Amino acid sequence: MQYAVFDRPAVTIYDLPQPTMPGQDGQTVSAIGDQGLYGQSCQVLEDAGEMVRVRTFYGYPGYAARDSLRFLTREQMQAYLAAPAVMAARTADLLSCPQVAGIPLLTVERGARLRLAPCAEKPDGWTRVLLADGRAAWVWDRSLEPLCWEEDAVFTQREGLPFDDALAQALGVEPGQLVRRALDRWHGGDPGAFRRALCETARKYLGAQYRWGGRAGSGLDCSGLVSSVYMQNGVLIYRNAQIKPGWPMRSIPREKMRPGDALYFPGHIALYLGEGLYIHSTGAAASGGVVYNSLDPASGIYRADLDQKLTAVGTVLGCI
Template sequence: MKIRIGKGIVPLRRVPGDGECIDEGLYGMEAEILECRDRWIRIRMFYGYEGWIPKEDAVPLERCGGREEDWRMVKAAFADIKRRPNVQAETLLWVPRGSWLEVCGVCEDWLTVRLAGGTCGYVPGVCIQTVPAEALRETGKKYGKLQETELRQRLVETACSYFGAPYRWGGKTPLGIDCSGLAQMTYLLNGIIIYRDAKLAPGYPMRQIPRERKQPGDLLYFPGHVAVYLGNQRYLHATAAADRYCVTVNSLDPCEEDYRENLADSLTAVGSIF
């Protein structure tokens, strides 16, 4: 049975209950139910990751309605969905970057969106991407005809939009994000599905390349850690280091003040989709 995530942020648990959060489902994202156990369901997200969520946080796909091509991703850090197209109107729901919304109309600078259950609300058009989210679910590859240079620049800009976000194990929103969540969202928001964990995996477009060929937007892999390469020996990552505990920038250059020797010495692979 297919479902969509029915709340702004839903933790995916390794086991049913209040245990470890291994990922987060964001509003409107599609998943498939694999197993039911009391009030919990085990789901497989559209990008292949599995975990447990409460039944009440899932909405059956048939209740969502609309055409596949009407779904769009949120690109703003957060988007308030209003009862009327007015900033002073009641907020029906807020959703984080990466959520999916069904767009069903335009009202000047606002978009009309249909929520689970049929309620309609309004969100500023500038908060929403123009490319259908269905391209991700169906292909898992980049959409559009971006040149490599432009796509690399967009990947870097997307990663940097999370700069300063606090570290959160299993997280992938500006409220809190982990290293692989940062890498995944950097690519997801640009139309590319990569593996959710901090390692290269078969069946995804990320492949290993020689270290000396790394370019901006590529990924740096360390034991249990991953970072987005910015160029000039600098990289952006979500770190739980006691002196940062956030998304920050460090260097592979030992001459730089923000050099991280422990990471520079343990780089295991460079990944690229190009």
């Protein structure tokens, strides 16, 4: 097995080994299915030609351009993932020196994985990080957040093996312990803190434009938003807008939904914030991005078309 890290700010992952496909009414449309953010890891399933078949560490398969990947051996990937790292908290310039006039080496999106670089003396307000190619760069402290997810499933995923089983195998735990492990490691063992963190993270994307297949702060789709919010809080759910066996999301009755749970509609997903309010990335012409809407018919932001089509409420905390 060969591995790679995404070596561009937001790498397009196509569902087909070409960037476009025939759409409705004779239109040519994009074959994009996902995006891999800078520094995140993937398996290399087939390495032939300019389009490489990959599977992300959270289980999404597709095709990425060869020149958007940095290839690693298993040993190199193990060392890469073991190194202390942080997450880009917003669109962030990586600069040649800890000065605002430093030369921009790269601009990354929220969710990028950045390794910490050795630093004999830390200038106030700045952190030294490593680019994927090993070069050092500087970034504002305020542009960083703790990295709160595990990519170990990149080593154990294989066809026919449920994703939770692959991640649990890599971490040496039982699949049913994965959510509890995330809560204990990053949320003080408190389900309430986890729910609050999910809602807070989702709000950071408010106003971002809708982008089919997107996961970046500059544009993301409905499942890109919700799966990214969960990932950034330590739980890896299925990337698309459905509850799929093998990932931790479980269906619960509508009357039991609580803040941080996922709302599922036909081909769409949102994150519930409480008191009828939810946040989602919608391609509706009236919004075209990440907005609030409500399940309360008395609210001015009520959408009857979604309320009436709510098919499931999902939670990862059913057994916690």
